[in-house]
Amino acid sequence: MVDLNISALQSRQAPADREPGAQPEPIWDIIELLFFAYRDFVGxxxxxxxxxxxxxxxxxxxxxxxxxxxxxxxxxxxxxxxxxxxxxxxxxxxxxxxxxxxxxxxxxxxxxxxxxxxxxxxxxxxxxxxxxxxxxxxxxxLGPGAHENARQFLIAMINVENRSQAMKLTARSDQKRKSIP
Amino acid sequence: MVDLNISALQSRQAPADREPGAQPEPIWDIIELLFFAYRDFVGxxxxxxxxxxxxxxxxxxxxxxxxxxxxxxxxxxxxxxxxxxxxxxxxxxxxxxxxxxxxxxxxxxxxxxxxxxxxxxxxxxxxxxxxxxxxxxxxxxLGPGAHENARQFLIAMINVENRSQAMKLTARSDQKRKSIP
DNA sequence: CAGAATATGTCAATATGGTTGACCTAAATA
DNA sequence: TATTTAGGTCAACCATATTGACATATTCTG
Structure with missing residues (x-):
């Protein structure tokens, strides 16, 4: 059982005032959710x-x-x-x-x-x-549009130089069925 | 250079008529985009x-x-x-x-x-x-709401029995700063 | 208090999937 | 003909995971 003694469950914060030159707060939720989602996805x-x-x-x-x-x-x-x-x-x-x-x-x-x-x-x-x-x-x-939203998010996460390759590979729902018996 | 000699670039298809009992067509785009996005993300x-x-x-x-x-x-x-x-x-x-x-x-x-x-x-x-x-x-x-959309998609991709753990861990933007010098 | 359960650490053997580097053949190309 | 390309292979090595057995210290329970 995991109980990390969480003090508060406030939601994602708006960009806080920061010292100039400081890094913005990391986007913890997406970083961690990607880890969990991918782990279960390949599981x-x-x-x-x-x-x-x-x-x-x-x-x-x-x-x-x-x-x-x-x-x-x-x-x-x-x-x-x-x-x-x-x-x-x-x-x-x-x-x-x-x-x-x-x-x-x-x-x-x-x-x-x-x-x-x-x-x-x-x-x-x-x-x-x-x-x-x-x-x-x-x-x-999720609501309608979830597929398209997910698709666009994932594409945007790919290195720019790899995107056209990824999109060419995935855009083909007209899957050729050419397996050899 | 990748050139797989793609015959057509039609977009995601609507659920086709299928024989009863047959599997629906796999959701190829999300399956593959997850692979590419995660690979670059951890890269x-x-x-x-x-x-x-x-x-x-x-x-x-x-x-x-x-x-x-x-x-x-x-x-x-x-x-x-x-x-x-x-x-x-x-x-x-x-x-x-x-x-x-x-x-x-x-x-x-x-x-x-x-x-x-x-x-x-x-x-x-x-x-x-x-x-x-x-x-x-x-x-x-992406448009506004992209963060929330991505968050919800990723949560929905996690095994039900792991979700509360993942959400507890990620919901804390009130990050304690307790590192030891 | 004695004994069981818990939290953590460790040793050893093994598997998987990745790397670098060297080298080989066959076929295409300049 | 000489070079380049597509692919395969051998060998050594590394990172990360596994199972199984066992050890120590501490806490909990009857």
């Missing part, structure tokens, strides 16, 4: 993944491959911002266990284009459904 | 921490101790949801290097109450200021 898939002996790294790879059939390894590295050695380990396991296949690029035969198999797509969708349950429960608690 | 402190040979684990510990002066070790474990062995390592480093002190509880002498030192508070505030810069830039891009 759902974690539990499911553990039963496959997979971890978060596998989830991220499978997710983006499922969402972007035929993507290049280099694209995945750029999205995940990890090294190819780090990707290599989890990607190899996903390929060996039949969740992802790699196909030689038609134009450029050096490329190993990535596709989720039927099995891979099934797992990716199962994990996405878990997270969607949480999100739709949350959005349903 | 700012990561860079600063690296110069102290500290990592994210140190940040989390220092943050909550700074925000909750005199908290018990057990409270910290409950917030972070890690084991005491895992906490032990980073906490020891923070204590050894003078960022945190532990004081015997006045009522219960088994407790080791945690306080940030002046040095610890300075680092915690520096990291919080980095994250606050990002948040206020984001909120400023």
């Amino acid at each position: 759902d898939p974690d539990d499911a993944l553990a039963r496959f002996n997979f971890g978060r790294a596998h989830h991220r790879v499978l997710h983006f491959v499922n969402r972007n059939p035929g993507m290049k390894v280099a694209d995945l590295l750029d999205i995940l911002k990890i090294t190819k050695q780090s990707l290599g380990r989890v990607l190899k396991q996903l390929v060996d266990q039949g969740y992802i296949v790699q196909k030689e690029g038609a134009n450029d035969r050096r490329q190993r284009l990535l596709y989720a198999t039927g099995k891979g797509e099934a797992l990716a969708m199962r994990l996405a459904n878990l997270q969607t349950e949480r999100i739709s429960r949350a959005l349903a608690e | 700012d402190p990561d860079d600063a921490l690296a110069r102290f040979n500290f990592g994210r684990a140190h940040h989390r510990v220092l943050h909550f101790v700074n925000r909750n002066p005199g908290m018990k070790v057990a409270d910290l474990l409950d917030i972070l949801k890690i084991t005491k062995q895992s906490l032990g390592r980073v906490l020891k480093q923070l204590v050894d290097q003078g960022y945190i002190v532990q004081k015997e509880g006045a009522n219960d002498r088994r407790q080791r109450l945690l306080y940030a030192t002046g040095k610890g508070e300075a680092l915690a505030m520096r990291l919080a200021n980095l994250q606050t810069e990002r948040i206020s830039r984001a909120l400023a891009e």
